[in-house]
Amino acid sequence: MQATKLSTKIKPIHRIPVIIISGFLGSGKTTLLNGLLSHAPKSAVIINEFGATGIDQHLLRQHKVPLSTLVGGCLCCQVRGSLTPLLKNLRMAWDANNNYFERVIIETSGIANPESVLDILLKDRWLSARYSVQSAITTVSAIMDVQHFERFPEVAAQIAWADSVVLTQTDLADAFQQQSIQAKLDQLAPAAMHLMAVQGDIDVDVILNTGKKIRPLLKDKLPLLAAHAFNTISVPLPVAMSWQQLHTALSYLTTYYSEQLVRLKGLVYTPECPQPLLIQGVAGRLYLPTRLAQRVSDDGVGRLVVIYTGDIANFAEIILAQCAITRS
Numbered sequence: 001m002q003a004t005k006l007s008t009k010i011k012p013i014h015r016i017p018v019i020i021i022s023g024f025l026g027s028g029k030t031t032l033l034n035g036l037l038s039h040a041p042k043s044a045v046i047i048n049e050f051g052a053t054g055i056d057q058h059l060l061r062q063h064k065v066p067l068s069t070l071v072g073g074c075l076c077c078q079v080r081g082s083l084t085p086l087l088k089n090l091r092m093a094w095d096a097n098n099n100y101f102e103r104v105i106i107e108t109s110g111i112a113n114p115e116s117v118l119d120i121l122l123k124d125r126w127l128s129a130r131y132s133v134q135s136a137i138t139t140v141s142a143i144m145d146v147q148h149f150e151r152f153p154e155v156a157a158q159i160a161w162a163d164s165v166v167l168t169q170t171d172l173a174d175a176f177q178q179q180s181i182q183a184k185l186d187q188l189a190p191a192a193m194h195l196m197a198v199q200g201d202i203d204v205d206v207i208l209n210t211g212k213k214i215r216p217l218l219k220d221k222l223p224l225l226a227a228h229a230f231n232t233i234s235v236p237l238p239v240a241m242s243w244q245q246l247h248t249a250l251s252y253l254t255t256y257y258s259e260q261l262v263r264l265k266g267l268v269y270t271p272e273c274p275q276p277l278l279i280q281g282v283a284g285r286l287y288l289p290t291r292l293a294q295r296v297s298d299d300g301v302g303r304l305v306v307i308y309t310g311d312i313a314n315f316a317e318i319i320l321a322q323c324a325i326t327r328s
Protein backbone atom coordinates (compact mmCIF):
# COMPACT_ATOMS: atom_id res chain seq x y z
CA MET A 1 0.00 0.00 0.00
CA GLN A 2 1.31 3.42 -0.89
CA ALA A 3 1.85 5.70 2.12
CA THR A 4 0.16 9.05 1.85
CA LYS A 5 2.78 11.73 1.67
CA LEU A 6 2.30 14.21 4.50
CA SER A 7 2.59 17.84 3.53
CA THR A 8 5.79 19.18 5.02
CA LYS A 9 5.07 22.76 4.12
CA ILE A 10 5.04 24.96 7.22
CA LYS A 11 3.24 28.26 7.00
CA PRO A 12 5.81 31.02 7.53
CA ILE A 13 5.28 33.07 10.64
CA HIS A 14 4.49 36.71 9.97
CA ARG A 15 7.18 38.95 11.41
CA ILE A 16 5.81 42.17 12.83
CA PRO A 17 7.85 45.20 11.72
CA VAL A 18 9.47 47.25 14.47
CA ILE A 19 10.50 50.88 14.20
CA ILE A 20 12.91 52.19 16.84
CA ILE A 21 12.94 55.92 17.56
CA SER A 22 15.97 57.20 19.46
CA GLY A 23 17.38 60.66 19.95
CA PHE A 24 18.83 62.81 22.69
CA LEU A 25 16.75 64.29 25.51
CA GLY A 26 14.16 66.71 24.17
CA SER A 27 15.08 66.18 20.52
CA GLY A 28 11.47 65.57 19.48
CA LYS A 29 11.00 61.79 19.64
CA THR A 30 7.52 61.87 21.20
CA THR A 31 6.47 64.72 18.89
CA LEU A 32 7.56 62.63 15.89
CA LEU A 33 5.80 59.56 17.29
CA ASN A 34 2.65 61.64 17.76
CA GLY A 35 2.83 62.65 14.10
CA LEU A 36 3.45 59.07 12.95
CA LEU A 37 0.52 57.69 14.96
CA SER A 38 -1.87 60.17 13.32
CA HIS A 39 -1.09 58.48 9.99
CA ALA A 40 -0.37 54.97 11.26
CA PRO A 41 -2.90 54.36 14.03
CA LYS A 42 -2.59 50.56 13.83
CA SER A 43 0.64 50.59 15.80
CA ALA A 44 1.53 49.24 19.22
CA VAL A 45 3.79 51.60 21.14
CA ILE A 46 6.47 51.02 23.75
CA ILE A 47 7.77 54.12 25.49
CA ASN A 48 10.92 54.11 27.58
CA GLU A 49 11.64 57.09 29.84
CA PHE A 50 14.67 57.66 32.03
CA GLY A 51 12.67 59.64 34.57
CA ALA A 52 10.90 57.76 37.37
CA THR A 53 7.50 59.18 36.42
CA GLY A 54 6.20 58.65 32.90
CA ILE A 55 5.09 61.84 31.16
CA ASP A 56 5.27 61.08 27.45
CA GLN A 57 2.26 58.78 27.43
CA HIS A 58 0.06 61.76 28.31
CA LEU A 59 1.07 63.49 25.09
CA LEU A 60 -0.23 60.47 23.18
CA ARG A 61 -3.56 60.39 25.01
CA GLN A 62 -5.68 60.97 21.93
CA HIS A 63 -4.34 57.90 20.14
CA LYS A 64 -6.18 54.72 20.99
CA VAL A 65 -3.16 52.47 20.53
CA PRO A 66 -1.86 49.65 22.72
CA LEU A 67 0.76 51.49 24.78
CA SER A 68 3.31 50.08 27.22
CA THR A 69 5.73 52.12 29.28
CA LEU A 70 9.12 51.25 30.72
CA VAL A 71 10.09 54.07 33.06
CA GLY A 72 12.81 54.75 35.59
CA GLY A 73 15.81 53.81 33.47
CA CYS A 74 17.17 53.15 30.03
CA LEU A 75 16.54 50.32 27.60
CA CYS A 76 20.28 49.97 27.30
CA CYS A 77 20.81 49.39 31.01
CA GLN A 78 18.34 49.53 33.95
CA VAL A 79 15.17 48.34 32.16
CA ARG A 80 16.86 46.32 29.38
CA GLY A 81 15.71 43.05 30.95
CA SER A 82 12.05 44.09 30.71
CA LEU A 83 11.95 44.48 26.93
CA THR A 84 12.11 40.78 26.00
CA PRO A 85 9.12 39.66 28.14
CA LEU A 86 7.19 42.74 27.07
CA LEU A 87 7.70 41.97 23.37
CA LYS A 88 6.86 38.30 23.95
CA ASN A 89 3.60 39.19 25.70
CA LEU A 90 2.75 41.68 22.98
CA ARG A 91 3.30 39.09 20.29
CA MET A 92 1.18 36.50 22.09
CA ALA A 93 -1.61 39.07 22.47
CA TRP A 94 -1.28 39.83 18.73
CA ASP A 95 -1.61 36.13 17.87
CA ALA A 96 -4.63 35.76 20.15
CA ASN A 97 -6.42 38.93 19.10
CA ASN A 98 -6.70 38.83 15.33
CA ASN A 99 -3.42 40.63 14.62
CA TYR A 100 -4.77 43.85 16.09
CA PHE A 101 -1.81 46.05 15.18
CA GLU A 102 0.47 46.26 12.14
CA ARG A 103 3.77 47.36 13.64
CA VAL A 104 5.51 48.11 16.92
CA ILE A 105 7.11 51.48 17.51
CA ILE A 106 9.64 51.69 20.34
CA GLU A 107 10.63 55.12 21.63
CA THR A 108 13.78 54.78 23.68
CA SER A 109 14.75 57.14 26.46
CA GLY A 110 16.73 60.21 25.44
CA ILE A 111 19.99 58.76 26.70
CA ALA A 112 19.57 55.15 25.56
CA ASN A 113 21.85 53.53 23.03
CA PRO A 114 19.60 51.83 20.43
CA GLU A 115 22.19 49.12 19.90
CA SER A 116 20.82 47.24 22.92
CA VAL A 117 17.32 47.18 21.48
CA LEU A 118 18.64 45.96 18.14
CA ASP A 119 20.71 43.36 19.95
CA ILE A 120 17.60 41.97 21.68
CA LEU A 121 15.46 41.99 18.54
CA LEU A 122 18.07 40.43 16.29
CA LYS A 123 19.65 37.90 18.62
CA ASP A 124 16.77 36.45 20.63
CA ARG A 125 15.66 33.51 18.47
CA TRP A 126 12.02 33.59 19.53
CA LEU A 127 11.77 37.33 18.97
CA SER A 128 13.73 37.43 15.72
CA ALA A 129 11.37 34.81 14.26
CA ARG A 130 8.37 37.00 15.09
CA TYR A 131 9.62 40.57 14.71
CA SER A 132 11.71 42.25 12.01
CA VAL A 133 13.54 45.51 12.54
CA GLN A 134 12.13 47.85 9.94
CA SER A 135 14.16 50.91 10.76
CA ALA A 136 16.09 52.74 13.42
CA ILE A 137 15.31 56.44 13.39
CA THR A 138 17.25 59.04 15.37
CA THR A 139 15.94 62.54 15.98
CA VAL A 140 18.47 65.35 16.29
CA SER A 141 17.50 68.84 17.33
CA ALA A 142 18.74 71.62 15.06
CA ILE A 143 19.11 73.81 18.17
CA MET A 144 21.16 71.32 20.16
CA ASP A 145 24.38 72.76 21.55
CA VAL A 146 27.14 71.24 19.35
CA GLN A 147 29.20 70.74 22.50
CA HIS A 148 26.74 67.97 23.42
CA PHE A 149 28.46 65.78 20.82
CA GLU A 150 31.61 65.83 22.96
CA ARG A 151 29.93 66.12 26.34
CA PHE A 152 27.45 63.25 25.95
CA PRO A 153 28.70 60.11 24.11
CA GLU A 154 25.07 58.94 23.89
CA VAL A 155 24.39 61.47 21.10
CA ALA A 156 26.96 60.05 18.66
CA ALA A 157 25.97 56.45 19.49
CA GLN A 158 22.32 57.17 18.72
CA ILE A 159 23.22 58.77 15.40
CA ALA A 160 25.66 56.02 14.44
CA TRP A 161 22.95 53.34 14.65
CA ALA A 162 20.37 55.24 12.61
CA ASP A 163 18.99 54.20 9.22
CA SER A 164 17.28 57.58 9.14
CA VAL A 165 18.27 60.76 10.92
CA VAL A 166 15.47 63.25 11.41
CA LEU A 167 16.51 66.85 11.96
CA THR A 168 13.89 68.48 14.20
CA GLN A 169 13.11 71.95 15.55
CA THR A 170 14.54 73.60 12.43
CA ASP A 171 11.90 76.33 12.85
CA LEU A 172 13.76 77.43 16.00
CA ALA A 173 17.27 77.33 14.52
CA ASP A 174 19.16 79.98 12.56
CA ALA A 175 21.09 79.10 9.40
CA PHE A 176 24.41 78.77 11.26
CA GLN A 177 22.98 76.34 13.84
CA GLN A 178 21.41 74.22 11.11
CA GLN A 179 24.63 74.09 9.10
CA SER A 180 26.72 73.14 12.16
CA ILE A 181 24.41 70.28 13.10
CA GLN A 182 24.07 69.16 9.49
CA ALA A 183 27.87 69.00 9.15
CA LYS A 184 28.03 66.77 12.25
CA LEU A 185 25.33 64.50 10.83
CA ASP A 186 27.16 64.19 7.51
CA GLN A 187 30.22 63.12 9.45
CA LEU A 188 28.54 60.72 11.91
CA ALA A 189 25.85 59.20 9.69
CA PRO A 190 26.93 59.56 6.05
CA ALA A 191 24.99 56.48 4.93
CA ALA A 192 21.75 57.25 6.76
CA MET A 193 18.76 58.85 5.09
CA HIS A 194 18.52 62.49 6.20
CA LEU A 195 15.03 63.87 6.80
CA MET A 196 13.49 66.93 8.44
CA ALA A 197 10.42 67.30 10.62
CA VAL A 198 8.89 70.41 12.12
CA GLN A 199 6.51 69.60 14.96
CA GLY A 200 6.59 65.91 14.02
CA ASP A 201 5.33 66.57 10.50
CA ILE A 202 7.10 64.12 8.23
CA ASP A 203 6.49 62.13 5.06
CA VAL A 204 5.10 59.06 6.79
CA ASP A 205 5.35 56.88 3.69
CA VAL A 206 9.11 57.32 3.69
CA ILE A 207 9.30 56.25 7.33
CA LEU A 208 6.91 53.33 7.05
CA ASN A 209 8.36 51.97 3.83
CA THR A 210 12.06 52.29 4.55
CA GLY A 211 13.92 49.00 4.19
CA LYS A 212 16.32 47.95 6.88
CA LYS A 213 20.08 47.98 6.64
CA ILE A 214 22.12 44.87 7.35
CA ARG A 215 23.61 45.50 10.77
CA PRO A 216 26.90 44.00 11.81
CA LEU A 217 26.14 43.24 15.44
CA LEU A 218 28.73 41.80 17.78
CA LYS A 219 28.54 38.01 18.03
CA ASP A 220 29.31 37.97 21.71
CA LYS A 221 27.66 39.77 24.53
CA LEU A 222 27.61 43.54 24.24
CA PRO A 223 30.44 45.22 26.09
CA LEU A 224 29.39 46.98 29.25
CA LEU A 225 28.38 50.52 28.42
CA ALA A 226 29.83 53.36 30.42
CA ALA A 227 27.36 54.45 33.07
CA HIS A 228 25.27 57.46 32.06
CA ALA A 229 26.30 60.68 33.78
CA PHE A 230 22.70 61.69 34.42
CA ASN A 231 20.51 61.86 37.49
CA THR A 232 16.77 62.17 37.66
CA ILE A 233 14.26 63.26 40.26
CA SER A 234 10.51 63.37 40.29
CA VAL A 235 9.05 66.25 42.31
CA PRO A 236 5.38 66.17 43.34
CA LEU A 237 3.60 69.54 43.27
CA PRO A 238 0.58 69.10 45.51
CA VAL A 239 -0.30 72.84 45.53
CA ALA A 240 -1.69 74.10 42.23
CA MET A 241 0.17 77.08 40.79
CA SER A 242 -0.86 79.35 37.95
CA TRP A 243 1.10 78.87 34.73
CA GLN A 244 2.50 82.37 35.17
CA GLN A 245 3.88 81.51 38.63
CA LEU A 246 5.24 78.19 37.44
CA HIS A 247 6.82 79.82 34.42
CA THR A 248 8.61 82.32 36.66
CA ALA A 249 9.90 79.60 39.01
CA LEU A 250 10.96 77.24 36.23
CA SER A 251 12.56 79.99 34.14
CA TYR A 252 14.70 80.87 37.13
CA LEU A 253 15.72 77.23 37.63
CA THR A 254 16.45 76.54 33.95
CA THR A 255 18.52 79.73 33.70
CA TYR A 256 20.38 79.31 36.99
CA TYR A 257 21.11 75.62 36.35
CA SER A 258 21.42 75.91 32.54
CA GLU A 259 24.57 73.75 32.49
CA GLN A 260 23.21 70.94 34.62
CA LEU A 261 19.47 70.87 33.97
CA VAL A 262 19.26 68.97 30.67
CA ARG A 263 15.56 68.09 30.63
CA LEU A 264 12.44 69.17 32.47
CA LYS A 265 8.99 67.72 31.93
CA GLY A 266 5.85 67.75 33.95
CA LEU A 267 2.15 67.26 34.19
CA VAL A 268 0.76 70.02 36.39
CA TYR A 269 -2.60 71.39 37.45
CA THR A 270 -3.32 75.09 37.47
CA PRO A 271 -6.17 76.95 39.27
CA GLU A 272 -7.31 78.47 35.95
CA CYS A 273 -8.49 75.24 34.36
CA PRO A 274 -9.26 71.60 35.31
CA GLN A 275 -7.37 70.19 32.34
CA PRO A 276 -3.77 69.28 33.16
CA LEU A 277 -0.94 71.18 31.59
CA LEU A 278 2.01 69.37 30.03
CA ILE A 279 5.16 71.38 30.48
CA GLN A 280 8.45 70.91 28.66
CA GLY A 281 11.92 72.35 28.99
CA VAL A 282 15.24 71.46 27.39
CA ALA A 283 18.65 72.83 28.37
CA GLY A 284 17.85 76.42 29.31
CA ARG A 285 14.70 76.69 27.19
CA LEU A 286 11.07 76.44 28.30
CA TYR A 287 8.55 75.50 25.61
CA LEU A 288 4.95 76.64 25.49
CA PRO A 289 2.87 74.24 27.59
CA THR A 290 0.12 72.06 26.12
CA ARG A 291 -3.35 71.65 27.67
CA LEU A 292 -4.40 68.02 27.69
CA ALA A 293 -7.89 66.56 27.75
CA GLN A 294 -9.07 65.75 31.28
CA ARG A 295 -9.20 62.12 32.38
CA VAL A 296 -10.85 60.33 35.28
CA SER A 297 -7.41 59.08 36.32
CA ASP A 298 -6.07 62.64 36.73
CA ASP A 299 -5.36 62.91 40.46
CA GLY A 300 -4.76 66.67 40.72
CA VAL A 301 -1.19 66.21 41.97
CA GLY A 302 1.29 67.87 39.66
CA ARG A 303 4.62 66.20 38.96
CA LEU A 304 7.84 67.57 37.61
CA VAL A 305 10.50 65.28 36.23
CA VAL A 306 13.99 66.67 36.03
CA ILE A 307 17.03 65.08 34.37
CA TYR A 308 20.33 66.69 35.25
CA THR A 309 24.06 66.15 35.29
CA GLY A 310 26.42 66.59 38.22
CA ASP A 311 25.71 66.58 41.92
CA ILE A 312 23.14 69.08 43.01
CA ALA A 313 22.40 68.45 46.66
CA ASN A 314 18.68 68.50 47.56
CA PHE A 315 17.59 69.52 44.08
CA ALA A 316 13.98 68.54 44.80
CA GLU A 317 13.92 70.86 47.85
CA ILE A 318 15.49 73.65 45.80
CA ILE A 319 12.75 73.30 43.17
CA LEU A 320 9.96 73.25 45.77
CA ALA A 321 11.48 76.24 47.59
CA GLN A 322 11.65 78.21 44.33
CA CYS A 323 7.99 77.41 43.63
CA ALA A 324 7.05 78.50 47.19
CA ILE A 325 8.98 81.79 46.80
CA THR A 326 7.17 82.53 43.54
CA ARG A 327 3.75 81.70 45.04
CA SER A 328 4.16 83.98 48.05
Ligand SMILES: Nc1nc2c(ncn2[C@@H]2O[C@H](COP(=O)(O)OP(=O)(O)OP(=O)(O)O)[C@@H](O)[C@H]2O)c(=O)[nH]1
Nearest residue numbers: 025026027028029030031110168169198199280287
Ligand atom coordinates in the same frame (compact mmCIF):
# COMPACT_ATOMS: atom_id res chain seq x y z
N1 LIG B 1 9.15 74.56 17.70
C1 LIG B 1 9.28 73.22 17.68
N2 LIG B 1 9.15 72.53 18.82
C2 LIG B 1 9.30 71.18 18.77
C3 LIG B 1 9.57 70.50 17.56
N3 LIG B 1 9.66 69.17 17.84
C4 LIG B 1 9.46 69.05 19.17
N4 LIG B 1 9.24 70.27 19.73
C5 LIG B 1 9.03 70.58 21.15
O1 LIG B 1 10.21 70.20 21.85
C6 LIG B 1 9.87 69.71 23.15
C7 LIG B 1 10.46 68.33 23.35
O2 LIG B 1 9.87 67.46 22.40
P1 LIG B 1 9.62 65.91 22.72
O3 LIG B 1 8.96 65.34 21.53
O4 LIG B 1 8.93 65.74 24.03
O5 LIG B 1 11.11 65.42 22.83
P2 LIG B 1 11.60 63.96 23.27
O6 LIG B 1 12.79 63.65 22.46
O7 LIG B 1 10.47 62.99 23.18
O8 LIG B 1 11.99 64.19 24.77
P3 LIG B 1 12.48 63.08 25.84
O9 LIG B 1 11.74 61.82 25.56
O10 LIG B 1 12.18 63.66 27.15
O11 LIG B 1 13.92 62.91 25.62
C8 LIG B 1 8.34 69.73 23.24
O12 LIG B 1 7.94 70.91 23.89
C9 LIG B 1 7.90 69.77 21.77
O13 LIG B 1 6.66 70.42 21.59
C10 LIG B 1 9.69 71.26 16.35
O14 LIG B 1 9.96 70.75 15.25
N5 LIG B 1 9.54 72.61 16.48
